[in-house]
Amino acid sequence: MDAMRRRKEEEELQPRQRSGGVQFEVGAMSTYRNGRGPAKVDRVQPAPSANLRASSSFKSKNSNVRRSSSGAGLRDSDDSVSGRVRVAVRLRPQNAEEIVADADFADCVELQPEFKRLKLRKNNWDSDTYEFDEVLTESASQKRVYEVVAKPVVESVLDGYNGTVMAYGQTGTGKTFTLGRLGDEDTSARGIMVRAMEDILANISRDSDSVTISYLQLYMETIQDLLNPTNDNISIVEDPKSGDVSVPAATLVDIRTYHDFMELLRLGEAHRVAANTKLNTESSRSHAILMVHIKRSVTDTESEISSDNYHSLHMSKNSKPPIIRKGKLVVVDLAGSERAHKSGSEGHTLEEAKSINLSLSALGKCINALAENSPHVPVRDSKLTRLLKDSFGGTARTSLIVTVGPSPRHRAETASTILFGQRAMKVENMLKIKEEFDYKSLCKRLETQIDKLIAENEKQQKAFEDEIERTTIEAQQRISEAEINYTEALEREKMKCQMDYMESIKKLEEKWMNNHSKHVTNGIVNGNHGGEGNDHADEDVRELNIKLQKEITLRKQAEEEIQYLKNSHHHPSEAGVNADVIKLQNLLDDETRQKQKLEEEVLILQSRLSQLTFGSGLPRNSQLDNQSNGERTSIANLHEHVGLQKILSLLESEDPNVRLHAVKVVANLAAEDTNQERIVEAGGLSSLLALLRSRSFDETICRIAAGAIANLAMNEANQELIMAQDGISLLAMTAADAEDPQTLRMVAGAIANLCGNDKLQTRLRSEGGIKALLGMVRSRHPDVLSQVARGVANFAKCESRTSSKGSKNNRSLLIEDGALPWIVQNANNDASIIRRHIELALCHLAQHEVNAKDMVSGGALWELVRISRDCSREDIRALARRTLTSSQTFSSELRRLRVEI
Numbered sequence: 001m002d003a004m005r006r007r008k009e010e011e012e013l014q015p016r017q018r019s020g021g022v023q024f025e026v027g028a029m030s031t032y033r034n035g036r037g038p039a040k041v042d043r044v045q046p047a048p049s050a051n052l053r054a055s056s057s058f059k060s061k062n063s064n065v066r067r068s069s070s071g072a073g074l075r076d077s078d079d080s081v082s083g084r085v086r087v088a089v090r091l092r093p094q095n096a097e098e099i100v101a102d103a104d105f106a107d108c109v110e111l112q113p114e115f116k117r118l119k120l121r122k123n124n125w126d127s128d129t130y131e132f133d134e135v136l137t138e139s140a141s142q143k144r145v146y147e148v149v150a151k152p153v154v155e156s157v158l159d160g161y162n163g164t165v166m167a168y169g170q171t172g173t174g175k176t177f178t179l180g181r182l183g184d185e186d187t188s189a190r191g192i193m194v195r196a197m198e199d200i201l202a203n204i205s206r207d208s209d210s211v212t213i214s215y216l217q218l219y220m221e222t223i224q225d226l227l228n229p230t231n232d233n234i235s236i237v238e239d240p241k242s243g244d245v246s247v248p249a250a251t252l253v254d255i256r257t258y259h260d261f262m263e264l265l266r267l268g269e270a271h272r273v274a275a276n277t278k279l280n281t282e283s284s285r286s287h288a289i290l291m292v293h294i295k296r297s298v299t300d301t302e303s304e305i306s307s308d309n310y311h312s313l314h315m316s317k318n319s320k321p322p323i324i325r326k327g328k329l330v331v332v333d334l335a336g337s338e339r340a341h342k343s344g345s346e347g348h349t350l351e352e353a354k355s356i357n358l359s360l361s362a363l364g365k366c367i368n369a370l371a372e373n374s375p376h377v378p379v380r381d382s383k384l385t386r387l388l389k390d391s392f393g394g395t396a397r398t399s400l401i402v403t404v405g406p407s408p409r410h411r412a413e414t415a416s417t418i419l420f421g422q423r424a425m426k427v428e429n430m431l432k433i434k435e436e437f438d439y440k441s442l443c444k445r446l447e448t449q450i451d452k453l454i455a456e457n458e459k460q461q462k463a464f465e466d467e468i469e470r471t472t473i474e475a476q477q478r479i480s481e482a483e484i485n486y487t488e489a490l491e492r493e494k495m496k497c498q499m500d501y502m503e504s505i506k507k508l509e510e511k512w513m514n515n516h517s518k519h520v521t522n523g524i525v526n527g528n529h530g531g532e533g534n535d536h537a538d539e540d541v542r543e544l545n546i547k548l549q550k551e552i553t554l555r556k557q558a559e560e561e562i563q564y565l566k567n568s569h570h571h572p573s574e575a576g577v578n579a580d581v582i583k584l585q586n587l588l589d590d591e592t593r594q595k596q597k598l599e600e601e602v603l604i605l606q607s608r609l610s611q612l613t614f615g616s617g618l619p620r621n622s623q624l625d626n627q628s629n630g631e632r633t634s635i636a637n638l639h640e641h642v643g644l645q646k647i648l649s650l651l652e653s654e655d656p657n658v659r660l661h662a663v664k665v666v667a668n669l670a671a672e673d674t675n676q677e678r679i680v681e682a683g684g685l686s687s688l689l690a691l692l693r694s695r696s697f698d699e700t701i702c703r704i705a706a707g708a709i710a711n712l713a714m715n716e717a718n719q720e721l722i723m724a725q726d727g728i729s730l731l732a733m734t735a736a737d738a739e740d741p742q743t744l745r746m747v748a749g750a751i752a753n754l755c756g757n758d759k760l761q762t763r764l765r766s767e768g769g770i771k772a773l774l775g776m777v778r779s780r781h782p783d784v785l786s787q788v789a790r791g792v793a794n795f796a797k798c799e800s801r802t803s804s805k806g807s808k809n810n811r812s813l814l815i816e817d818g819a820l821p822w823i824v825q826n827a828n829n830d831a832s833i834i835r836r837h838i839e840l841a842l843c844h845l846a847q848h849e850v851n852a853k854d855m856v857s858g859g860a861l862w863e864l865v866r867i868s869r870d871c872s873r874e875d876i877r878a879l880a881r882r883t884l885t886s887s888q889t890f891s892s893e894l895r896r897l898r899v900e901i
């Protein structure tokens with residue numbers, strides 16, 4: 001020992017002791033090195049945990065050397081820190097027995113705590129002096145003992161080192177008092193185990209760190225589990241690589257709270273075998289070993305992945321896994337070290353004592369070997385030394401407290417204990433930090449990050465989809481709104497037009513009513529019901545009829561006279577009679593001529609009359625109808641008188657006036673079903689067609705003739721006759737030349753009737769019937785459009801009938817001739833009669849699949865959809881619905897457009 005140097009260190013220490021009160025500067029322990037030089041320091045010692053550092057006055061002599069920050073993973077031997085086993089001696093106060101027994105003797109031990117010295121009295125005049133790292137008098141508090149002996153070790157353990165606190169001493173000197181007191185009644189009496197756990201729990205994170213304990217006892221060379229006594233033969237396992245010692249079979253309990261720990265400690269204490277001896281009735285006959293395992297996560301900012309910002313994941317590619325530090329604190333309460341013979345043991349107790357002595361002497365031998373730096377340390381001699389291999393003189397920070405009693409009667413044991421402590425002070429430790437990468441935790445953290453990213457991604461995806469849905473709904477709403485606005489505007493426009501139309505009709509009706517009232521008034525005044533012109537005509541007719549009746553009467557008389565003369569043979573001579581007959585015959589011929597002339601005049605007058613009646617262009621009412629019926633009756637009578645043949649012959653008259661009147665008469669006759677056959681048989685149809693063919697185009701004649709043809713065309717047989725006589729071409733020609741809507745109405749009506757004949761379809765189309773029909777829509781007059789629509793519907797119906805029989809597979813001739821655009825355009829025509837015809841036409845066209853494509857491209861599909869929804873007639877609605885669903889083309893188009901029927 002370097003006396004000079006030691007004195008200087010003592011001088012440095014003393015002022016601190018004087019001013020520092022009870023706080024003990026552990027750093028000063030290094031001043032007593034039992035002849036050794038200062039501990040060699042190769043690397044940084046871990047900084048004590050914050051709380052401990054604040055509360056402890058401990059300053060390691062190595063604390064001025066910083067630890068390298070590059071350490072990660074298991075430290076190799078180059079990272080070791082050397083240190084010496086620290087030894088403190090504690091003197092127990094005299095117990096009651098000693099006070100009595102040793103009353104006449106001086107204590108064998110004298111302490112000089114200020115010099116860290118213990119004097120062991122040899123006799124009254126001589127003593128041996130020993131230096132320790134700390135000398136704790138009988139009055140030293142438990143707190144102080146903890147802080148100087150155990151706290152530095154606990155700090156090291158929290159920093160990832162192994163640490164050992166061991167109590168060695170004669171039975172009854174206070175080892176258990178120092179280490180294991182629970183302090184249930186007096187908290188100031190709490191021993192090192194309890195205080196160490198308090199510090200540990202106060203310095204770890206409950207979230208990221210863990211503390212587990214095992215509590216064992218080594219009794220008669222058997223390791224028993226104090227937390228589970230049935231587990232009574234636990235093996236020691238040594239890691240051949242690291243040299244770490246473990247007892248895997250021991251119960252390991254996770255400590256979350258101080259309360260947990262106290263419960264376990266109580267349990268362990270209850271199980272601890274305590275054999276009474278003569279020396280101490282509460283003597284421990286076993287070594288008690290508390291193992292505290294601490295795992296702590298080391299926060300490394302470089303390897304941290306911010307949980308708040310997932311983008312940092314990319315930045316963390318180079319991050320290291322988090323580091324875990326594993327510290328193990330071993331608190332060993334050795335069994336009493338008194339000699340077996342002195343304890344008075346015998347039998348089983350003797351065996352116990354032998355076993356205890358065996359293990360303690362093995363420990364002593366190992367300490368000697370370590371103290372002398374012997375290449376061989378006999379750790380395998382006992383289970384105690386095997387168990388403490390990595391806790392004493394190895395890579396752990398170790399504190400030994402040797403307990404002694406004051407009694408001179410136990411001087412030898414005290415001397416032995418002191419020498420044990422002295423030898424232990426020579427043992428050098430190489431501290432090794434226990435760190436390893438926490439790949440598990442890194443993996444968990446990365447998984448959490450990935451989960452967060454996935455969740456975030458899903459959230460964004462969902463938000464995106466919601467946005468699309470929202471935008472789509474919004475767009476659809478806008479479209480619907482626009483459609484509703486458009487429909488409403490259209491409806492308003494329609495209503496306005498209808499109102500205008502109604503208004504004009506009303507006005508016309510009022511006008512007509514006024515005129516009619518005038519006529520009626522005049523009629524009443526003049527004694528008849530016609531107008532002025534009509535009155536004259538009626539007068540003439542009446543006169544002529546009277547003349548005619550007279551003539552007829554005269555003729556009858558003449559004929560009777562001739563007959564009489566023919567029958568009387570006896571009276572006049574034959575010559576005279578012949579002369580009379582000739583005379584009468586001439587008279588008769590004259591009268592016949594006269595009669596014919598009169599008949600023609602009657603016809604002319606009759607025509608004029610009907611022209612006045614029908615040509616007024618005013619709506620009919622029942623009164624006029626009655627009048628007209630009356631005229632028809634008179635015409636019928638007339639034609640009976642004049643003869644149909646005669647009337648038809650007048651159609652070819654040179655005089656256009658006569659032709660006009662004759663055609664009117666024929667038209668009137670053709671209006672009656674009963675006359676139609678006779679008219680056709682008499683060649684009336686041919687004559688009417690001839691009028692259309694006539695080069696000198698007279699629209700009035702053509703109109704009336706077309707009307708008559710239209711009436712005749714109601715009959716199927718007549719339809720074929722009309723076609724056979726080039727009727728379609730003639731009607732088409734008339735339609736092309738005509739301007740008057742009424743003419744067009746008659747022609748369109750005639751063609752519309754022909755359109756309803758299945759057999760005539762092809763011919764009608766090839767001769768320009770459809771084109772002529774469609775050409776007439778230029779007029780825009782509702783009467784004309786109505787007839788055109790009827791024609792189209794008839795034609796489509798025939799086509800549909802033919803195609804359903806399978807005799808037609810081509811596209812509709814209506815579509816071929818370009819009717820579809822007009823059909824679609826007028827499918828929702830305001831006039832219900834037009835709309836109805838066209839709706840039917842569309843439904844018929846749609847029956848044939850070959851038309852579907854054109855109908856879709858021509859916009860007819862939408863009209864069919866509308867019809868299927870809005871048509872006021874249930875049968876048409878159903879027909880449209882059926883057609884839409886049965887047609888493959890329509891169905892797929894509707895599916896594509898997401899329209900539901």
Ligand SMILES: Nc1ncnc2c1ncn2[C@@H]1O[C@H](COP(=O)(O)OP(=O)(O)OP(=O)(O)O)[C@@H](O)[C@H]1O
Nearest residue numbers: 092093171172173174175176177280283284335336
């Ligand atoms: N420093 C002390 N102050 C007061 N009483 C003490 C002190 N040390 C020990 N005692 C008392 O001495 C008695 C024996 O102590 P303890 O049981 O701790 O000894 P031990 O060394 O553990 O004995 P053993 O080896 O037989 O287990 C106990 O009653 C204890 O309360």
